[in-house]
């Protein structure tokens with residue numbers, strides 16, 4: 001099997017259901033309700049016009065590492081902010097909070113990896129039909 005050159009797909013959007021690359025004309029937006037602290041916010045999300053599935057974006061490895069790095073930094077920042085605000089914190093609490101933050105960071109990165117693998121699957125199918 002030929003190696004797939006993924007670099008030409010960097011930044012492309014895909015529909016995992018229709019298995020195709022989404023051009024600007026194929027993209028629609030859907031309002032997704034996100035429950036926040038101050039009530040419900042509506043966030044626009046890119047979707048496939050044909051089936052309404054959430055569009056996947058295939059990031060380049062450099063960008064992917066950068067996004068993972070920013071998430072880790074944000075999580076550590078939040079952690080230190082909480083630690084500063086809490087007085088008389090026990091060692092046990094620190095372990096628990098650290099565990100929660102590490103898990104949350106891993107979960108977000110796992111979702112990113114999952115989306116990336118889904119995009120790769122779509123690319124593989126697209127390349128094999130060419």
Ligand SMILES: [Zn+2]
Pocket residue numbers: 015016017018019048049050051052053
């Ligand atoms: Zn679709």
